[in-house]
Amino acid sequence: MYNIIAVDISGRHLMGEQYFMVCAAVTLSVSASQIRRVGEMNIKSFNRDRAPDVDYVVQMIEDTVDGLNTDATIVVEKGDLYNQPEWLSKIMFSQDLKYPESLSERLGIEIAHHVSLSSRRLLIRKFGIE
Amino acid sequence: MKNVILVQRRDPRSDDEDNQIKFLELEELARSNDYRVVGEVIQYRFPDRKCQIGQGKVEELIALIREKAAEKVIFYNQLNSTQIYNISEACQCEVIDKFQLILEIFATRATTNRSKLQVELAQLRYELPKARMLVSLLKKEERPGFMGLGGYEDSYEQDIKKRISRINKELGASLRDDEALRTFRHEKGFSLVALAGYTNAGKSTLFRTLVHEDVPVENMLFTTLLPTTRSLTINKRRMLLTDTVGFIEDLPHWMVDAFRSTLEGVFLADVILLVADISEPAPLIRKKLAVCHDIFWEQLENASIITVLNKADRISEEQVQMRLDQIGYLAPNPVVISAKASFGIDTLKETIFQKLPIWEYLRLSLPMSEEGMSVVSWLFDEGLVHNIDYGDTIVMDIEARHEIISRAESLEQELWDSSSSL
Numbered sequence A: 001m002y003n004i005i006a007v008d009i010s011g012r013h014l015m016g017e018q019y020f021m022v023c024a025a026v027t028l029s030v031s032a033s034q035i036r037r038v039g040e041m042n043i044k045s046f047n048r049d050r051a052p053d054v055d056y057v058v059q060m061i062e063d064t065v066d067g068l069n070t071d072a073t074i075v076v077e078k079g080d081l082y083n084q085p086e087w088l089s090k091i092m093f094s095q096d097l098k099y100p101e102s103l104s105e106r107l108g109i110e111i112a113h114h115v116s117l118s119s120r121r122l123l124i125r126k127f128g129i130e
Numbered sequence B: 001m002k003n004v005i006l007v008q009r010r011d012p013r014s015d016d017e018d019n020q021i022k023f024l025e026l027e028e029l030a031r032s033n034d035y036r037v038v039g040e041v042i043q044y045r046f047p048d049r050k051c052q053i054g055q056g057k058v059e060e061l062i063a064l065i066r067e068k069a070a071e072k073v074i075f076y077n078q079l080n081s082t083q084i085y086n087i088s089e090a091c092q093c094e095v096i097d098k099f100q101l102i103l104e105i106f107a108t109r110a111t112t113n114r115s116k117l118q119v120e121l122a123q124l125r126y127e128l129p130k131a132r133m134l135v136s137l138l139k140k141e142e143r144p145g146f147m148g149l150g151g152y153e154d155s156y157e158q159d160i161k162k163r164i165s166r167i168n169k170e171l172g173a174s175l176r177d178d179e180a181l182r183t184f185r186h187e188k189g190f191s192l193v194a195l196a197g198y199t200n201a202g203k204s205t206l207f208r209t210l211v212h213e214d215v216p217v218e219n220m221l222f223t224t225l226l227p228t229t230r231s232l233t234i235n236k237r238r239m240l241l242t243d244t245v246g247f248i249e250d251l252p253h254w255m256v257d258a259f260r261s262t263l264e265g266v267f268l269a270d271v272i273l274l275v276a277d278i279s280e281p282a283p284l285i286r287k288k289l290a291v292c293h294d295i296f297w298e299q300l301e302n303a304s305i306i307t308v309l310n311k312a313d314r315i316s317e318e319q320v321q322m323r324l325d326q327i328g329y330l331a332p333n334p335v336v337i338s339a340k341a342s343f344g345i346d347t348l349k350e351t352i353f354q355k356l357p358i359w360e361y362l363r364l365s366l367p368m369s370e371e372g373m374s375v376v377s378w379l380f381d382e383g384l385v386h387n388i389d390y391g392d393t394i395v396m397d398i399e400a401r402h403e404i405i406s407r408a409e410s411l412e413q414e415l416w417d418s419s420s421s422l
Helices: A054-066 A086-092 A103-127 B016-032 B055-068 B081-091 B098-109 B113-138 B153-187 B203-211 B253-258 B260-267 B282-299 B317-330 B345-355 B370-382 B402-421
Strands: A002-010 A018-030 A035-048 A073-076 B002-010 B035-044 B072-075 B094-097 B191-197 B228-234 B237-243 B271-277 B304-310 B334-336 B360-367 B384-390 B393-400
Touching: A002 A054, A002 A103, A018 A054, A018 A103, A035 A054, A035 A103, A054 A073, A054 A086, A073 A103, A103 B282, B002 B016, B002 B055, B016 B035, B016 B098, B016 B282, B035 B055, B055 B081, B072 B081, B072 B098, B081 B094, B081 B113, B094 B098, B098 B113, B113 B153, B191 B203, B191 B260, B191 B282, B203 B228, B203 B237, B203 B271, B203 B304, B203 B345, B228 B345, B260 B282, B271 B282, B271 B345, B282 B317, B304 B317, B304 B345, B317 B334, B334 B345, B360 B370, B360 B402, B370 B384, B370 B393, B370 B402, B393 B402
Parallel strands: A002 A073, B002 B035, B002 B072, B072 B094, B191 B237, B191 B271, B271 B304, B304 B334
Antiparallel strands: A002 A018, A018 A035, B228 B237, B360 B393, B384 B393
């Protein structure tokens, strides 16, 4: 069993005149094929008037992960980092990072995706963002 | 045996170790199809529109073909029809890519009607996007039909599409038969166990060791194309073990689709034995396991996975431990074995038994009658009878799936009701 921080970003598309994005980071204890325990979660929203580039994505992930008290490897979808090779993405982060490999890591990202997506929907409804 | 030259274009700044592994795999694939590798051409650059590799490298390739008398060139990278046409024109020999090579292997190994259909489907799916371009390249000078207004490009594409739909229909029918058979086997009290893993991991050898039966085993890729199923009994629990086709990295979706009916045996199993070769270097095992996890993620339903680390007799115990530490995060329920040396097989059987769907226990008593005896015979088929006592009534302790237990309880009730009303 080992710990990971699964991260996902929702809303990387233009909405009205801005990009309203929500990044979710979830700490998990996982085995190779199963999630054993879900720990902390941190959700952060970001507003931007132009499309997020790789640097901005890295910043969003780092800011969100900073709010957690767990120190573990960040697991993020390759597509979230514009399909960069893993070694290139690794050197852009201050913490260890990897792309998902095992079933449990993919499940972790799915959880983070549900969190970010539902939080974004909730925020959009609450603040009436069109 | 044909002489072939292997070509790989590598992206600049890409992982060299990874590229090398991929290249070795291509070499292995070529050997599996009885080719003799006589030369290698590797270039670091971004893809060239015309030939995939640069013009200078093409010249180099031509010289190498002449020198080594090569009859075929195999590219690791996927080629479009223009590139195939340009390179084969320049080299004056046949040019194929990795996917075509895999299809060639499948075509030579396909023996049954179903596997032949699957291979043809995969070939047609591969050919479809290229059909239009291929015809227009070959018939550049010709204008078919009256006054050059006709066209056979469309009709060629249409022919392929029609054939694809016909094959799909035929395969669909065999898939339905398979599903019915699987449900029947489940109902008959069998648990389904499937062997899965990267190609050449030793799945067939393990299959042979577990069921004590001869299936073809060879040290080459894709020896198994069609699933083979045999029954296996562990601690009196009956199960069906299926040997399946191996996975490979970057298998395009049209190929996975074509072999879906073969792979479905894996995805619908109760327990999956994910076989990996532990004698390989850790990064390679990691990569292969990641490919398997990737395929499982897309398709897997509710199955337990046991990672069978095979070929442990080839390395020392310290090395085994080191590999386990390095790949542990990708290996659910690892069991170290050697199928060839029959080492660790008992532990594996015990682990399979533990991971089988849970059966329930029931003590029931049945009237000593013809109906009662037929229920007894049915329970012997469906579950595990621990104890049976034929007295004035039949008392038995059984273990079976939940559905069987519920049915047995209601039958018991029915039989007693009918016997008391008599």
